[in-house]
Amino acid sequence: MSEYSIPFNKPYMTGRELKHIAEAHENGRLAGDGPFTQLCHQWLEERGNCHKALLTHSCTAALEMSALLLNIEPGDEIIMPSYTFVSTANAFVLRGGVPVFVDIREDTLNLNEDLIEAAISSKTIAIVAVHYAGVACEMDKIMAIAKRHRLKVVEDAAQGMMASYKGKALGSIGELGVFSFHETKNIISGEGGALLINEPSLTSRAEIIREKGTDRGSFFRGEVDKYTWCEQGSSFLPGELIAAFLWAQLEEANQITQSRLKLWQYYHDSLEDAESKGIIRRPVIPDGCVHNAHMYYVLLSPEIERNELLLDFKRNDIQAVFHYVPLHSSPAGSHYGKVSGKLSQTESLSERIVRLPLWLGMSESQQEKVVELLSNS
Incomplete structure (x- = not known):
């Protein structure tokens, strides 16, 4: 219980979370990528109009997957605001990347798109657009800059679930987008996140990276007769109980x-x-x-x-x-x-x-x- 009569935040429950968790328990499917995970994936893909959505155990994990997908190497530079959560930078630093901090706009507290080009160097690989408070960055200008300089764009939409920019769902505009379902967010699963893949060529690698660097997903779909280690990766999946909880939230x-x-x-x-x-x-x-x-x-x-x-x-x-x-x-x-x-x-x-x-x-x-x-x- 909070010590305050008016706390800053209270996690909201729809009332169906425990029902879905009990169903997952009854099904005997507790590890990742079960039926509730697939329901969440489908919902996110339809809502975000993205090529592929993958649940992760946190938004931090989705950002770390983004760094792996972009092949970040030591010395590579990634432009982002300084006014953001540590995971935005840390995900790239773990790969040896160098965050290049740019000032924010006075009106929205978002990355100032007019300052991005001055920060670009021969080492720049990507721009991370953080949608602060669920209000979109100026994505048309950011995407145009990225195209001119052949850079990738990652949308940090940790706070942006159900928000949009000119009719496009946040997370669906850059090559990659990430969401958070932490209990402080609007739609929650306690801990949890998602990676949205809008560049189809990244989908196969994203599935491999998410499954410890193996083609396990292809194996379960019957596309290969055994699975094996293919490249760097980690265990980025959430358990099915988390997905069951999240599904109750997505329904509402x-x-x-x-x-x-x-x-x-x-x-x-x-x-x-x-x-x-x-x-x-x-x-x-x-x-x-x-x-x-x-x-x-x-x-x-x-x-x-x-x-x-x-x-x-x-x-x-x-x-x-x-x-x-x-x-x-x-x-x-x-x-x-x-x-x-x-x-x-x-x-x-x-x-x-x-x-x-x-x-x-x-x-x-x-x-x-x-x-x-x-x-x-």
């Missing part, structure tokens, strides 16, 4: 998203006055972007001391939090990565952001309490 993905959007919109409407007074700045959703209400954050006026505000929330039994410490300023980030240009927006915005509680089942009175405290800060 539309309803979950709509309910979260109502909570998000309540905050947005209620905080309009606080923004007009210069206390905060509300999130910006660019034209063409359909977000998923993954989070509601505000950017504090520079005059407001964030730590004092968070302590005030805590004194009122409300759990509000900030977010990432920029990777370029971390010990590992400064050691393994490099910076392209000034990261002034990254540094400024990361010090001013506050994320508000948002979870299904949150009452209007609870949201009112959050809004009132923030508006009077």
Whole structure:
């Protein structure tokens, strides 16, 4: 149980998770790639209009698979924002890759597409577009840059499930896309993730890498009479119980998203006055972007001391939090990565952001309490 009367997050259960888990137990299929895994794959492929979807045991695992699929070697450079979770960079660093950190946009906190080309060198292999808060990066420009320079694009859509860009599901635009189903996300399985493959030529290798570097998948489909070690890989599959839990969530993905959007919109409407007074700045959703209400954050006026505000929330039994410490300023980030240009927006915005509680089942009175405290800060 949370120590707060209004916690930052509460995992949402549809009520069918245990039923599906019991069915998997009854079927005697507990390892990966059972019937529930196949249902999830089909759903993700249809929703994302991708060539192939593969469940993984985490979004981190899906990113690590991406690095293997792109044949990252020591010294290869990968352009990404510094304002992201450590897995975005770590997956490539594990292969000897060098994250090249680029500043973010002031409006969406996404990778600033206008700064990418200045960061490209002869060693650049890929661009990682992180869709912060489920709001899309400017993918048309990013894809055009990648095409001009013959680079691959990986969409880090860890927070982007059920969001889209100009009618295209996030994760379906770059050569590869990744999702997270961690319990802090909108659609959950406790731990879990998925890799979306949009470049058909990568599909066969993705299946091999996911199965410890073997062609085990082909063996079970009857395409080969035995399976063997083919290349580097690892055990990236989730168990069938995880997939069974996830299937209960995917069945209600539309309803979950709509309910979260109502909570998000309540905050947005209620905080309009606080923004007009210069206390905060509300999130910006660019034209063409359909977000998923993954989070509601505000950017504090520079005059407001964030730590004092968070302590005030805590004194009122409300759990509000900030977010990432920029990777370029971390010990590992400064050691393994490099910076392209000034990261002034990254540094400024990361010090001013506050994320508000948002979870299904949150009452209007609870949201009112959050809004009132923030508006009077």
